[in-house]
Structure formats: structure tokens, C-alpha cells
Amino acid sequence: MATVSRALRDLPNVAPSTRERVQRVAQQLDYVANPSAASLAVGRTGSIAAVVPMLDSWYFAKAVAGIEAVLKESNFDLLLYAVTNERERLQFVTGRTDWLRRSDGLIMFDIRLSDDESKRLEANGAKIVTIGTCSPSFPSLMLDEVTATRAAVDHLVAKGHRRIGVITGDAEDLGYRVPILRLEGFRQGLEAVGIEQDPELEIPGGFSTEGGREAMADLLKLDDPPTAVFAMSDEMAFGALDQMRSQGLCAPDDIAVVGFDDNDVSELFGLTTVRQDVDTIGATAARMILASLGNSGSDEPERVLSKTSLIIRRTA
Amino acid sequence: MATVSRALRDLPNVAPSTRERVQRVAQQLDYVANPSAASLAVGRTGSIAAVVPMLDSWYFAKAVAGIEAVLKESNFDLLLYAVTNERERLQFVTGRTDWLRRSDGLIMFDIRLSDDESKRLEANGAKIVTIGTCSPSFPSLMLDEVTATRAAVDHLVAKGHRRIGVITGDAEDLGYRVPILRLEGFRQGLEAVGIEQDPELEIPGGFSTEGGREAMADLLKLDDPPTAVFAMSDEMAFGALDQMRSQGLCAPDDIAVVGFDDNDVSELFGLTTVRQDVDTIGATAARMILASLGNSGSDEPERVLSKTSLIIRRTA
DNA sequence: TTGTAGGCGTTATCAG
DNA sequence: CTGATAACGCCTACAA
Numbered sequence: 001m002a003t004v005s006r007a008l009r010d011l012p013n014v015a016p017s018t019r020e021r022v023q024r025v026a027q028q029l030d031y032v033a034n035p036s037a038a039s040l041a042v043g044r045t046g047s048i049a050a051v052v053p054m055l056d057s058w059y060f061a062k063a064v065a066g067i068e069a070v071l072k073e074s075n076f077d078l079l080l081y082a083v084t085n086e087r088e089r090l091q092f093v094t095g096r097t098d099w100l101r102r103s104d105g106l107i108m109f110d111i112r113l114s115d116d117e118s119k120r121l122e123a124n125g126a127k128i129v130t131i132g133t134c135s136p137s138f139p140s141l142m143l144d145e146v147t148a149t150r151a152a153v154d155h156l157v158a159k160g161h162r163r164i165g166v167i168t169g170d171a172e173d174l175g176y177r178v179p180i181l182r183l184e185g186f187r188q189g190l191e192a193v194g195i196e197q198d199p200e201l202e203i204p205g206g207f208s209t210e211g212g213r214e215a216m217a218d219l220l221k222l223d224d225p226p227t228a229v230f231a232m233s234d235e236m237a238f239g240a241l242d243q244m245r246s247q248g249l250c251a252p253d254d255i256a257v258v259g260f261d262d263n264d265v266s267e268l269f270g271l272t273t274v275r276q277d278v279d280t281i282g283a284t285a286a287r288m289i290l291a292s293l294g295n296s297g298s299d300e301p302e303r304v305l306s307k308t309s310l311i312i313r314r315t316a
Numbered sequence: 317m318a319t320v321s322r323a324l325r326d327l328p329n330v331a332p333s334t335r336e337r338v339q340r341v342a343q344q345l346d347y348v349a350n351p352s353a354a355s356l357a358v359g360r361t362g363s364i365a366a367v368v369p370m371l372d373s374w375y376f377a378k379a380v381a382g383i384e385a386v387l388k389e390s391n392f393d394l395l396l397y398a399v400t401n402e403r404e405r406l407q408f409v410t411g412r413t414d415w416l417r418r419s420d421g422l423i424m425f426d427i428r429l430s431d432d433e434s435k436r437l438e439a440n441g442a443k444i445v446t447i448g449t450c451s452p453s454f455p456s457l458m459l460d461e462v463t464a465t466r467a468a469v470d471h472l473v474a475k476g477h478r479r480i481g482v483i484t485g486d487a488e489d490l491g492y493r494v495p496i497l498r499l500e501g502f503r504q505g506l507e508a509v510g511i512e513q514d515p516e517l518e519i520p521g522g523f524s525t526e527g528g529r530e531a532m533a534d535l536l537k538l539d540d541p542p543t544a545v546f547a548m549s550d551e552m553a554f555g556a557l558d559q560m561r562s563q564g565l566c567a568p569d570d571i572a573v574v575g576f577d578d579n580d581v582s583e584l585f586g587l588t589t590v591r592q593d594v595d596t597i598g599a600t601a602a603r604m605i606l607a608s609l610g611n612s613g614s615d616e617p618e619r620v621l622s623k624t625s626l627i628i629r630r631t632a
Numbered sequence: 633t634t635g636t637a638g639g640c641g642t643t644a645t646c647a648g
Numbered sequence: 649c650t651g652a653t654a655a656c657g658c659c660t661a662c663a664a
Contacts, residue, residue, distance in 0.1 A: 003634055005659060015633060030440050034417045036361065037657035039352035040640045047395070047418075055384055061377035068371055068398050077418060079363070080396045082384050101350045102363075102393060124346050209580040235580070242584035264525040264551070265581060268558035319650055321643060331649060353641035356656045 047077035049103035066282025105289040139302040148308040149185025165226035167205040205236040212239025228256035234263035256316035270314030363393035365419035382598025421605040455618040461497035464624040469505025481542035483521040521552040528555025544572035550579035572632035586630030
């Protein structure tokens with residue numbers, strides 16, 4: 001048995017002839033080692049988990065694709081979880097923490113983690129890389145959301161807009177960091193030029209096209225609608241633009257629109273937007289988690305900042 | 317040990333007081349059963365795998381989201397694999413068939429499976445549901461791709477188009493069924509009205525926006541460009557439209573465009589397209605695989621057909 | 633270079 | 649209702 005195990009895993013100390021024979025027979029029998037048994041024996045699973053707040057959005061699909069590509073190179077499998085509301089978040093973080101033993105490491109996208117929860121997980125041996133949020137215990141990969149958003153707002157302000165709406169994240173406040181930080185950037189941008197923020201102009205859009213559509217509809221119903229709108233994702237911006245179109249309005253003439261992401265189709269819409277480098281974000285996160293498997297994790301967790309840039313097109 | 321095991325899994329034959337004590341202590345210790353050990357013991361893993369040809373496309377992101385949602389209800393985890401070329405396909409199907417023991421079942425999207433390979437996998441105890449393709453051994457969920465595509469082509473023909481281009485799947489022929497079937501529907505549509513198909517008008521677009529852009533550019537360079545174009549996905553249609561726009565052309569006046577999918581933003585583009593019910597496809601597949609875990613699989617594999625419909629908007 | 637034995641953490645069986 | 653005990657299939661010493 002030991003020899004077979006070694007032969008199959010290309011370990012040394014096996015006679016070439018034996019190795020060849022073993023591999024041939026294994027092939028004939030379609031033999032594949034049972035990963036559960038192997039995990040049990042070695043204490044590693046050979047898979048990495050990723051948690052996202054939603055799967056069907058351009059950003060997360062792209063990011064997960066980047067992760068998968070890197071993991072494949074290292075022969076790691078990918079476990080995917082979606083945590084879409086607070087109940088699921090709690091369940092994931094403090095309840096059925098199955099993933100803790102099912103995977104060797106976790107990539108956590110923009111999901112809130114209190115310091116307590118962080119410590120708890122760390123104590124239980126969790127290896128985590130957070131994206132969008134940061135935790136005291138784990139390495140993280142972030143954007144400077146506030147600055148990125150300010151670029152968008154400053155641009156609108158420079159164009160002379162004083163009454164600016166914002167289409168935010170989800171309706172129920174899940175405490176996701178990213179929308180919160182973007183909102184902060186938005187508010188800062190207004191404050192900087194002495195514009196008083198009007199709560200009426202902050203409408204949730206759930207990060208979906210449909211949500212963006214509805215949010216813009218609400219904005220247009222206002223007695224004093226905004227002359228410009230910042231949407232926290234391009235997908236919501238698309239929805240907003242569609243709503244405008246269906247009411248015969250046009251960007252930027254009637255209302256200027258700025259998005260966030262630089263989606264594949266944003267160029268087609270001529271959407272002015274804040275570009276983030278999604279392609280590399282997933283890959284980088286995957287490399288970070290793989291790297292963190294090696295070291296003990298006792299050193300100061302790494303902080304990586306990904307770049308953003310304002311892409312000015314036609315809608316603002 | 318046995319009692320603890322029973323208590324934690326809510327099995328009968330445990331005194332209420334004992335159960336409560338066990339659960340309390342488990343909670344205090346952050347104890348979570350090791351899934352590898354459990355898998356080894358019971359022979360089931362509690363996870364389902366999904367393989368897709370690409371992750372960063374609207375269709376697959378949506379479909380995977382649907383799968384995840386259903387699996388979560390049944391406490392199954394999701395393993396995600398991408399198989400993007402023939403090398404990876406072979407590796408996945410005949411090489412490192414790790415997933416076979418790592419998961420209890422596999423949902424396979426539009427990935428070729430020869431009859432031999434099917435039999436082989438079946439013999440090795442694989443539980444599979446195929447989407448987009450069908451295999452003699454496994455249940456499958458499909459569209460009537462040919463008919464769906466014909467609807468698009470017939471529409472263009474009815475509008476008087478005689479010279480129709482098509483933006484197909486990938487350049488390297490991976491043998492993926494869906495693009496092949498759609499191409500067949502396309503050709504049938506032309507034949508039906510006696511139009512001779514011109515190979516020059518069949519350009520690969522790799523199912524990406526960028527690919528669609530390039531494909532349309534090629535089409536426009538032709539001595540005798542088409543007056544209408546059918547793209548096998550909305551994303552490619554978006555790219556095509558963008559290319560037209562950048563050359564000052566407009567749909568449908570200069571070239572009519574029809575897509576396939578009915579993407580979230582297609583309405584905004586006014587894209588005429590073949591709608592498929594992506595939302596339910598993933599969920600249905602997940603239910604099918606879960607159902608197939610129960611029965612022996614000896615009976616005739618189930619065939620489910622999902623509906624499509626032509627949505628006529630402005631581009632054609 | 634090969635083979636033997638113990639253990640990884642569960643679950644299931646069976647005796648108390 | 650509870651507690652021993654033998655799998656589950658593999659890996660890692662260590663012995664041959």
C-alpha cells in the first residue's frame with residue numbers, strides 16, 4: 001500500500017519499473033485516491049473556499065473566475081458559498097462553519113467580520129483573506145473606496161452639479177463595508193464643497209440592474225430631482241440609464257450618471273465610471289491565500305491596495 | 317463518542333438532557349465535525365460539483381447562482397470547476413477525476429462527453445446531470461437550441477434580410493454542443509428559404525463582449541458585409557453593437573442584430589434576442605441532481621426541455 | 633526499495 | 649439510552 005501511495009503521488013524511493021506498473025494498473029482500474037481519506041490523513045483538504053455576497057453580478061463572477069484560474073494551476077479545488085443576508089452571514093461565521101474543515105483557506109468578499117468573530121475564527125485555525133473589508137487578524141485586499149468614490153463625485157461637482165443622487169447597496173443594511181465606504185466617499189465629496197447632503201437622494205439599488213432601474217424611478221419622482229447620479233455599480237447605472245430612457249430622458253443632458261466597476265459593456269453605454277481592476281483582484285486574492293497557507297500567520301497581516309481610476313466617457 | 321455523534325446530528329435515542337449538555341459543550345469549544353472524516357465513514361461528501369466552460373459570463377454566473385441557492389437549502393456545498401479548453405476537458409473527464417469522490421454529484425454545463433466517456437464515468441459511480449448537452453447515461457436539461465435559433469433567423473429573414481452573419485462560439489472548436497446546435501439552427505433557417513450560406517459570414521466571438529466587438533469588425537471589413545447579424549450570446553451582441561457604434565453605424569438601420577440569452581441589460585440596448593429562462597435552469601439542475609442521488613439511476617435518464625422565446629425589441 | 637502498523641475523526645453496529 | 653469497537657481509505661513513520 002505504501003508503495004502504491006508513493007508511486008501514485010510521484011514521491012521518491014520507488015523503483016521506476018514498480019512506479020510504471022502501479023500507474024498502469026491504476027489507470028486501468030480508473031483508480032483515484034479518495035480525497036476524504038487523504039484529507040483525514042494529512043490534515044489538508046486541497047481546496048480553497050470563497051464567499052461572496054452575491055454570485056450573479058459582473059464583479060463577483062469575474063473575481064471568482066480569477067480565483068479559479070489561479071487555484072487550478074496549484075491543483076486546488078474551489079468551494080463557493082454565497083452569503084446574501086445577515087442570517088446567512090451569522091450562520092456562515094458562527095454556525096455551520098463547515099468550510100473551516102472542508103477547505104484550507106477562505107477568500108471572503110466584502111462580508112462583515114467583527115473583531116470578535118475574527119479572533120474566534122483565527123483561534124480555530126482559519127486562514128482567511130478578506131477582500132473589500134479588513135480585519136485585524138487576516139491579510140486583506142482592498143480598494144481605497146473613499147478616494148475612488150470621491151473621484152467620481154468631484155468630477156460631477158466640477159461639472160457644476162450641486163444636487164447629486166446616489167444609488168447605494170442593499171435596502172436592508174447588511175453592514176457590508178464596501179457600500180458604506182462608498183457612501184462615505186460620496187458624502188465627503190459633497191461636504192468638501194459645502195453641499196448639504198439630502199437623505200432623500202440616497203436610494204438603495206441592491207447592486208442589480210433592476211434595482212438601479214427602480215432607484216432611478218424613485219429619484220425622478222422627487223419634487224426636486226437630482227441633476228446627477230452616482231451609482232455604486234455599473235449594473236445599477238445601466239438600470240438607471242434604462243429608466244431614464246424609458247421616460248425620454250438622456251444622460252448627461254437631463255441627468256449625468258457615473259457608475260463604479262467599468263463593466264465589459266460600460267464602454268458601449270458611454271458610461272463614465274470608476275474602474276477597478278477586477279481581473280487581477282481575484283487572482284491576487286488566490287495567490288495571497290495560497291501564500292498564507294505556508295507561513296504560520298503570526299506576523300502582521302499583509303494589506304494590499306488595488307488601484308482605481310476614473311474613466312470619463314459620455315454620461316457625465 | 318457515539319452518543320456525542322448522535323446528539324450533534326439530532327439523531328434519536330439520546331436523552332434530552334444529554335443532548336443538551338453535548339450541544340452546549342460543543343458550542344463552547346467551537347466544535348465542528350470534520351467533514352472529511354464523516355465522508356470517509358458514510359461514503360457521502362455532502363457537496364455537489366458544477367463544471368462550466370467559463371465563469372465570467374452572464375449566463376453561467378446566473379446559473380451557478382441558481383444552483384447555489386438550491387444547494388444551500390439542502391445543506392450541500394458547491395464545488396466549482398471551469399473547463400475552458402480541450403486539454404482541461406480531458407483532464408477533468410479522464411485525468412484527475414478528483415471531483416468524483418469529492419462530490420456526490422456533478423452538474424455539467426455544455427461540456428462534451430463522448431458516449432465512451434459517459435459509460436466510463438457511469439461505471440465509476442458518477443452521478444451527473446448535463447445541461448446543454450445530453451448523454452445516454454445521465455439525466456439532462458436542455459433547450460431546443462435549433463428551434464430557438466431558427467426563431468431568430470426566421471425573424472431576420474422575414475424582415476427581408478438575405479445576407480446574414482453569425483457570431484459563433486470559440487475559435488478553436490472545442491466541440492461544445494450549444495454553439496454547434498445554434499449554428500445548425502442558423503443554417504437550417506437560411507436553407508429553408510434557399511439562401512446559400514457563406515462561410516465568410518461565420519465568425520467566432522468566444523462568447524465575450526470583446527470577441528463580439530472583433531467579430532463585428534471583421535464582418536464590416538468584408539467586401540460584401542451582411543445586412544443582419546445573429547450573435548450566439550447577448551454579450552457578443554453588445555460587443556458587436558459597440559463596434560458598429562464606433563464606426564458610426566446603427567442597428568437596425570445599417571445592420572440588424574439579434575442576440576441570445578436576454579441578459580439583464582439587453583432591454584436597455586433594445587436588443588432583440590432569444591430569451592432563455594436562466595433563473596430556473598440552475599435551480600432545476602440542482603434539484604435534478606439532488607433527486608438523482610436517491611434513486612439507483614438504473615431507470616431511463618430524465619430529459620427536461622427548457623422554454624425559449626423570441627423577444628423583439630429595436631435592433632431587429 | 634518495499635512492506636507493516638498505527639492513526640487521522642467520524643459513523644454504525646452491537647452489547648451492556 | 650449509552651458506550652465500546654470495528655470499519656472508512658489513505659499517509660507516514662519505521663522495520664525489513
